[in-house]
Amino acid sequence: MLCCMERDGASGGVVGRVDAATTAGRWISVSSTRSYLECPRRYWYGYFARVPEDRPVPPSWRVGSAVHAALEAAYREQGADPSGHLSDRLPTALAALSTAWQRYELDDDAGSQARAARWVRRTLHADVLDARDVLGVEEPLRDTSIEGYRIIGFADLLLARVGGVIEVVDHKVTRRQAAEHEVAGDLQLNLYGALVQHRWGEQAEVWATLHYPVVAAAVTVPLSREGMQAARGRVLEVADRARADGRFEPAPGVHCGSCPWRARCPAG
Numbered sequence: 549m550l551c552c553m554e555r556d557g558a559s560g561g562v563v564g565r566v567d568a569a570t571t572a573g574r575w576i577s578v579s580s581t582r583s584y585l586e587c588p589r590r591y592w593y594g595y596f597a598r599v600p601e602d603r604p605v606p607p608s609w610r611v612g613s614a615v616h617a618a619l620e621a622a623y624r625e626q627g628a629d630p631s632g633h634l635s636d637r638l639p640t641a642l643a644a645l646s647t648a649w650q651r652y653e654l655d656d657d658a659g660s661q662a663r664a665a666r667w668v669r670r671t672l673h674a675d676v677l678d679a680r681d682v683l684g685v686e687e688p689l690r691d692t693s694i695e696g697y698r699i700i701g702f703a704d705l706l707l708a709r710v711g712g713v714i715e716v717v718d719h720k721v722t723r724r725q726a727a728e729h730e731v732a733g734d735l736q737l738n739l740y741g742a743l744v745q746h747r748w749g750e751q752a753e754v755w756a757t758l759h760y761p762v763v764a765a766a767v768t769v770p771l772s773r774e775g776m777q778a779a780r781g782r783v784l785e786v787a788d789r790a791r792a793d794g795r796f797e798p799a800p801g802v803h804c805g806s807c808p809w810r811a812r813c814p815a816g
Contacts, residue, residue: 575700578736581786586803592796593809601808610652611664612721615761616704617648618668619719620685623705627682634675641668667721667761674764677717677757681708689743697784701740705759714748715755715768716740723762731758732769738779741771 574595584591593599605613621644622637645668649661683706691699705717716737720726731737737756744754754776757768798815807813 575698576783576787577700578739578783580790581735581783584786584790587799587801587807588790588793588796589798589813589815590803590807590809591790593813596796599809599812602811603808604653605808606806607654610654611660614645614648614652614654615664615667615721616719617651618642618645618664619671619761620644620704622668622672623679623682623685626679627685630680630682634679635673638669638672641672670764671761676764676766677705677707677715677759679705679707682706683708683714689740689747691743691746691780693746694784697787699739699743699780699783701736701743703740703744706744709755711753713753713755714744715757716744716771717757717759717766719759719761721762722760725760725763725765726758726767728767728769731756731767732771732775734758735779735782738771738775739783742776742780745776 580591580595583594604610618641622634622641625637625640626632626634642665645661645665649664654660684703685705687703687706689701689703703716704719707715707717709715718737718740726734734756737758741754741756745752750773754771755768756771757766759766798813800815804810804813804815
């Protein structure tokens with residue numbers, strides 16, 4: 549049995565306790581993979597001990613979550629009734645944006661919410677994704693085919709395309725657009741592609757899209773079978789490392805500035 553107990557310098561509590569038998573059934577995701585690679589202690593706080601965050605998520609991230617919620621509502625409605633145009637979903641999207649604005653405790657600055665509403669309105673009217681055949685919205689994708697491992701991901705949007713192609717879409721609330729080679733090599737999109745093939749069959753062709761509501765643009769590339777399988781292998785490899793880790797040592801760096809557990813971390 550792998551086991552470690554350590555005292556947290558900030559809180560005086562136990563920092564880590566690892567049991568290989570109990571970690572085997574945990575869900576593996578791109579988020580958990582990136583968290584462990586960035587800082588094993590941050591991974592322990594967030595994914596193993598599930599320690600409550602010591603400070604709120606930055607406002608800019610919460611604005612992005614609110615825009616995601618608005619788009620999710622619009623695409624769900626479009627999927628339920630594909631005969632209409634995406635722009636017809638604007639009232640539903642703006643209502644969802646308002647609700648999310650309150651849920652994420654964003655400020656009452658009318659200008660900030662109006663700007664987010666413009667991004668949503670521009671997205672629905674431009675319909676750069678040509679969302680006529682919605683397969684899923686915030687769609688859970690799972691792979692439990694390997695004993696002791698459970699992989700999961702939530703795709704912002706899945707679209708069916710001509711020729712049996714399935715398009716995996718990830719919304720990015722930012723102005724900076726990735727180059728095609730960055731999209732093709734993206735760990736998250738490739739893992740989602742592998743999970744799509746796990747559900748729909750290995751012969752399914754998968755495209756990946758990064759969608760930018762702020763500028764009403766999208767970057768789309770086909771995913772390679774090699775890239776998708778490499779992403780799946782990568783998250784399994786990191787899961788093995790986390791399972792065997794008995795200490796979850798901190799890895800200080802520039803990422804500490806955005807860590808929600810910085811106050812309690814001895815290296816923070």
